[in-house]
Amino acid sequence: MIHNFNAGPSVLPQSVLQEASKAVLNFNNSGLSILEIGHRTPLFESVMNEAISLIKELMDLDDDHEVLFMHGGATVQFMEVPMNLLNENETAAYADTGVWSTKAIKEAKLFGKVNVVCSSKESNYNFIPKDFTVPEDSAYFHVTTNNTIYGTQWHEIPKVNMPVIADMSSDILSRKIDFNSFGLIFAGAQKNMGAAGTNLVVVNKNILGQLKRPIPAIMDYRNHIEAKSMLNTPPVFAIYVSMLTLRWLKENGGVEAMEKLNNQKSKLLYDAIDNSKIFKGTVVKEDRSKMNVCFVMEDAEKEKAFLDFAKQNNIYGIKGHRSVGGFRASLYNALPLSSVEYLVEKMVEFEKDF
Numbered sequence: 001m002i003h004n005f006n007a008g009p010s011v012l013p014q015s016v017l018q019e020a021s022k023a024v025l026n027f028n029n030s031g032l033s034i035l036e037i038g039h040r041t042p043l044f045e046s047v048m049n050e051a052i053s054l055i056k057e058l059m060d061l062d063d064d065h066e067v068l069f070m071h072g073g074a075t076v077q078f079m080e081v082p083m084n085l086l087n088e089n090e091t092a093a094y095a096d097t098g099v100w101s102t103k104a105i106k107e108a109k110l111f112g113k114v115n116v117v118c119s120s121k122e123s124n125y126n127f128i129p130k131d132f133t134v135p136e137d138s139a140y141f142h143v144t145t146n147n148t149i150y151g152t153q154w155h156e157i158p159k160v161n162m163p164v165i166a167d168m169s170s171d172i173l174s175r176k177i178d179f180n181s182f183g184l185i186f187a188g189a190q191k192n193m194g195a196a197g198t199n200l201v202v203v204n205k206n207i208l209g210q211l212k213r214p215i216p217a218i219m220d221y222r223n224h225i226e227a228k229s230m231l232n233t234p235p236v237f238a239i240y241v242s243m244l245t246l247r248w249l250k251e252n253g254g255v256e257a258m259e260k261l262n263n264q265k266s267k268l269l270y271d272a273i274d275n276s277k278i279f280k281g282t283v284v285k286e287d288r289s290k291m292n293v294c295f296v297m298e299d300a301e302k303e304k305a306f307l308d309f310a311k312q313n314n315i316y317g318i319k320g321h322r323s324v325g326g327f328r329a330s331l332y333n334a335l336p337l338s339s340v341e342y343l344v345e346k347m348v349e350f351e352k353d354f
């Protein structure tokens, strides 16, 4: 058995993979593949409707918040958010906590003014900034709730009196949070929610429609709301896999149960790192991510040896991102506790024998 700690695309529940592969051959006994049915057929419409209603239920959304499944991944949202929400003469506030925030900031500057209200760049993004204020006249405040590459996470979202825009690509549905308090949430599906190719957007419809610039039809959230995510051909298979994953999540106790499990998994691994003499965490303790655990060794030769050892032992995807080095174990919802127990066991074994 392979233990898959990939950062994204990443581990999916076995039952989802089985169901999805059946649907590729014969979807719901239709005799057709999920890949060859029209998106405007009742067969696919029921998939889309179920995916949307599962999101509403799992996130406990109110009637102001609309659920969209869109194309293009989270990166498209870096551009689409300011295109829909930032007038040319206005300023948006951004928290700079890593590569993804930096990309979002760069795109926003194409549409209006950007005020980077805080940054942890000076220390290679190993903490979450705390002491800063967001000017009251900001159009919105943008935050990356979990920093996939550096392994930091906002455990508390700052309270501000303007719409909060959250990139939740790598911690969506991983913990209980008041999702209704956000103006807009987006998440590429391939980390914690499904397969690459679709992007979840949850938007408070009241923040839309206050813009002077014309918006291309395919980029305008209001059109997608009106068309119920069927403005053009949606990424059918990616949405289907997300729907199956959301079903699995509900059957396994929903967000509350995931949070409990994620707390357990991350504590187990961080404790192992803190108790080790050769492994060392890279992030300020209070800001450690429960999704992506980053750690290093002092000795580069030993790091290579541990990577080889991990590979021999069917531990997959723990090489750290090049900007941090060392290791990164991603503990997304679908990763079983037993995989973390196994990794910890192997870390202890390696420390004893090498």
Ligand SMILES: *Cc1c(COP(=O)(O)O)cnc(C)c1O
Residues within 6 Å of the ligand: 008, 072, 073, 074, 075, 076, 100, 144, 146, 147, 148, 167, 168, 169, 170, 188, 189, 191
């Ligand atoms: C992976 C990631 C992205 C980019 O997602 P794409 O779907 O590849 O565009 C953006 N933000 C965060 C936090 C990520 O982890």
